[in-house]
Amino acid sequence: MTKPRPLLGYLFVLPSLLFFALFTYYPVVQSSWASLRQSVPFQPGTRFVGLDNFAEMFSNPLFHKVLKNSLVFSFSSVALSVTLGLLLALMLNRTTRLSGFFRFAIFYPNIIPIVAGAMVWVFLFSPTFGPINYVLGVLGLPSGTDWLGSTPYAMVSIIVVAVWKYCGFYMLLFLAGLQSIDDQLYEAALIEGATSSQRFWNITFPLLSPTTFFVLLIAIVDSFRAVDQVFVMTGGGPANSTNVLLFYIYQTGFVFWNTGYASAISVFLFSVLLSMTWLYFRLLNRRVHYAS
Amino acid sequence: MRTTPNVKWLLCLAILIGTSFSVGQEAPTHEIVRFYFPVGVAGPLATVVGQMADEFNKTHPNITVEAIYSGGYTETLQRAVVGARGGNPPDLAIIRPSETWSAIGFGLLLSIDDFIEAEGGDAFLEPFVDAFLEDTYIRGQHWGLPFQKSTPILYYNIDHFVEAGLDPENPPADWESLRAAAAALTVTSGSDVQRWGIEMSTSDGWLHSALGLQQGGVYQNLDGTETFIDSEPYVEALEFMVALVRDDGSMPASRDYGSSAADFVAGKTAMMYNSPGSLAFVAEGARFNWAVAPLPAGNERASPTGGGSMVMFAGGSPGRKQAAWEFMKWMTSPEQAVKWTVLSGYLPFRSDILDDAQMLAYFEELPQAQQALDALEWARPRDPRTFAAGEVEAGTTDAIESALAGTSSAREALREAQRLAERALAPYR
Numbered sequence: 001m002t003k004p005r006p007l008l009g010y011l012f013v014l015p016s017l018l019f020f021a022l023f024t025y026y027p028v029v030q031s032s033w034a035s036l037r038q039s040v041p042f043q044p045g046t047r048f049v050g051l052d053n054f055a056e057m058f059s060n061p062l063f064h065k066v067l068k069n070s071l072v073f074s075f076s077s078v079a080l081s082v083t084l085g086l087l088l089a090l091m092l093n094r095t096t097r098l099s100g101f102f103r104f105a106i107f108y109p110n111i112i113p114i115v116a117g118a119m120v121w122v123f124l125f126s127p128t129f130g131p132i133n134y135v136l137g138v139l140g141l142p143s144g145t146d147w148l149g150s151t152p153y154a155m156v157s158i159i160v161v162a163v164w165k166y167c168g169f170y171m172l173l174f175l176a177g178l179q180s181i182d183d184q185l186y187e188a189a190l191i192e193g194a195t196s197s198q199r200f201w202n203i204t205f206p207l208l209s210p211t212t213f214f215v216l217l218i219a220i221v222d223s224f225r226a227v228d229q230v231f232v233m234t235g236g237g238p239a240n241s242t243n244v245l246l247f248y249i250y251q252t253g254f255v256f257w258n259t260g261y262a263s264a265i266s267v268f269l270f271s272v273l274l275s276m277t278w279l280y281f282r283l284l285n286r287r288v289h290y291a292s
Numbered sequence: 293m294r295t296t297p298n299v300k301w302l303l304c305l306a307i308l309i310g311t312s313f314s315v316g317q318e319a320p321t322h323e324i325v326r327f328y329f330p331v332g333v334a335g336p337l338a339t340v341v342g343q344m345a346d347e348f349n350k351t352h353p354n355i356t357v358e359a360i361y362s363g364g365y366t367e368t369l370q371r372a373v374v375g376a377r378g379g380n381p382p383d384l385a386i387i388r389p390s391e392t393w394s395a396i397g398f399g400l401l402l403s404i405d406d407f408i409e410a411e412g413g414d415a416f417l418e419p420f421v422d423a424f425l426e427d428t429y430i431r432g433q434h435w436g437l438p439f440q441k442s443t444p445i446l447y448y449n450i451d452h453f454v455e456a457g458l459d460p461e462n463p464p465a466d467w468e469s470l471r472a473a474a475a476a477l478t479v480t481s482g483s484d485v486q487r488w489g490i491e492m493s494t495s496d497g498w499l500h501s502a503l504g505l506q507q508g509g510v511y512q513n514l515d516g517t518e519t520f521i522d523s524e525p526y527v528e529a530l531e532f533m534v535a536l537v538r539d540d541g542s543m544p545a546s547r548d549y550g551s552s553a554a555d556f557v558a559g560k561t562a563m564m565y566n567s568p569g570s571l572a573f574v575a576e577g578a579r580f581n582w583a584v585a586p587l588p589a590g591n592e593r594a595s596p597t598g599g600g601s602m603v604m605f606a607g608g609s610p611g612r613k614q615a616a617w618e619f620m621k622w623m624t625s626p627e628q629a630v631k632w633t634v635l636s637g638y639l640p641f642r643s644d645i646l647d648d649a650q651m652l653a654y655f656e657e658l659p660q661a662q663q664a665l666d667a668l669e670w671a672r673p674r675d676p677r678t679f680a681a682g683e684v685e686a687g688t689t690d691a692i693e694s695a696l697a698g699t700s701s702a703r704e705a706l707r708e709a710q711r712l713a714e715r716a717l718a719p720y721r
Contacts, residue, residue: 149546
């Protein structure tokens with residue numbers, strides 16, 4: 001047996017470590033530092049203000065509204081896109097002549113840039129010449145809705161776009177999960193006379209749970225990172241009804257130029273996502289069934 | 293391979309010429325000026341600014357201007373501020389007047405008073421349109437010169453006016469008649485609106501501020517540290533918008549400048565308040581007769597300026613700043629002002645170019661561009677003229693949106709905007 005060579009191991013991880021250090025760890029440290037500072041009027045520099053920015057954050061009613069919006073957006077878009085992803089995966093798990101086409105069609109939104117996709121949705125949602133209102137009108141339904149310009153439809157619209165964008169990706173992950181389940185289990189269940197819902201709840205669902213947990217984790221993280229469609233479609237409006245955390249950080253930092261305050265919110269968001277990830281990995285290790 | 297003596301001589305000659313040229317170019321007096329500019333309206337304008345910079349470079353061998361197209365106004369300021377904070381500021385940029393306040397608040401700009409003084413002071417400034425100049429006259433100093441400037445105007449569809457029995461020769465001149473005309477021009481079928489009477493963009497505070505000024509409103513103190521957003525004139529302005537949207541149903545609750553212009557061209561709205569920046573778009577798309585007029589009066593006529601001014605950033609040698617000034621002066625000279633106005637559709641920012649032959653030919657071709665000039669008579673600098681202007685205006689925009697959506701009264705919404713503004717301005721007091 002050869003001697004272990006730790007140096008070689010470090011060399012292998014060095015490239016990704018370098019990237020992480022440069023684009024993740026360094027910015028985290030930098031924004032933590034910036035979150036304790038504030039700019040000085042009429043001067044280019046900043047001064048130390050302790051936890052003032054965090055105090056401002058928790059006392060600012062707009063922050064509370066944004067936080068609530070983020071939770072509504074995350075909960076709805078995760079619940080809808082993960083459920084839809086699972087249903088689509090179950091439907092498309094069998095190989096038929098058209099399943100390849102459907103898989104591709106449903107996954108497709110995931111590979112086009114969300115900004116381009118969102119622009120198309122702006123057109124679809126247009127109150128005066130958008131196809132959505134046109135179709136509603138043809139069906140005799142109310143067709144005057146200003147989808148992106150009124151509450152609560154603006155939030156509904158950006159959730160629709162998030163579901164459209166992500167459910168295909170989750171479907172793909174679920175498909176991979178489904179295909180790793182041993183067919184013999186289903187054959188045995190069939191011989192025992194299990195109904196299709198029994199097969200789903202007793203075989204598919206438990207054995208799919210590692211995938212489900214993984215999908216839920218990335219879905220939640222993705223939902224907090226969603227900002228592109230807000231930027232393109234509503235700009236956080238009307239009256240901040242679609243202003244979510246990441247957009248609020250952008251707005252505070254690069255439109256209002258309150259860098260210290262924006263950094264404080266970033267640190268908050270970072271901590272939330274970090275603890276969520278930590279929690280999930282703990283649960284993952286404990287509860288989830290693994291097929292062996 | 294053998295080189296013939298001829299080729300060798302030629303090579304020597306080429307090297308000699310090459311070195312002499314580069315020596316000429318790198319003379320110690322040569323300055324590089326970096327200039328960030330946005331294009332608010334349409335893409336082709338980016339090439340126009342680029343061409344103007346090229347021409348300047350050809351006629352000024354000692355200066356090289358690098359004209360850098362940087363997206364919209366917001367992106368241009370982002371680029372400039374991030375650059376300046378990283379120790380790499382541009383020398384010149386075109387930004388909105390409200391952003392000029394912000395940039396001064398960050399200590400990033402250089403006043404151009406000394407340069408103006410050296411050019412003859414007031415005599416140099418005299419030809420510029422007053423309200424445009426006033427946009428960047430902040431705390432007793434000049435910080436910029438106007439460049440891509442506008443003021444909102446009323447666009448109206450003459451065919452719709454005739455159809456509704458209104459006189460297209462006499463467009464609404466006050467709020468009362470505007471409201472009546474909008475109601476008469478609205479066409480509904482069931483609960484759906486087929487054609488709006490009027491559209492106003494709600495994506496920023498510009499048009500609300502126009503209505504407020506028309507009621508005699510004062511948005512802020514001269515120092516830009518205190519706002520009066522919930523004062524009576526601004527409440528009345530917002531209540532007027534609410535009346536159009538919620539009482540009369542003659543105006544949609546939410547539009548931006550682009551979608552309004554598209555609706556107007558498509559005949560989906562009979563009138564709109566919009567920037568003259570949309571003149572070219574409407575001229576190209578409209579298949580009907582149309583005209584423009586100054587905004588109708590409230591208690592008085594008033595029209596806030598819009599668009600961007602050229603400002604100078606601090607940092608760099610005096611020679612470099614002098615070179616930047618040369619470019620600023622050249623871009624705002626009568627000759628370039630004519631060229632820019634004709635090609636861009638923005639309003640002329642100098643009053644001494646209106647009789648220019650090229651300008652007259654332009655007015656001949658697009659009479660609406662000349663009609664738009666009438667609005668300049670009542671032009672006033674654009675609000676908010678405060679520090680933290682981005683945040684102050686965002687609060688007002690939110691107030692407009694929630695009042696028009698009916699989620700709160702005009703007064704309550706503006707009170708909230710006032711509270712937000714006070715919060716944002718606290719560090720500057």
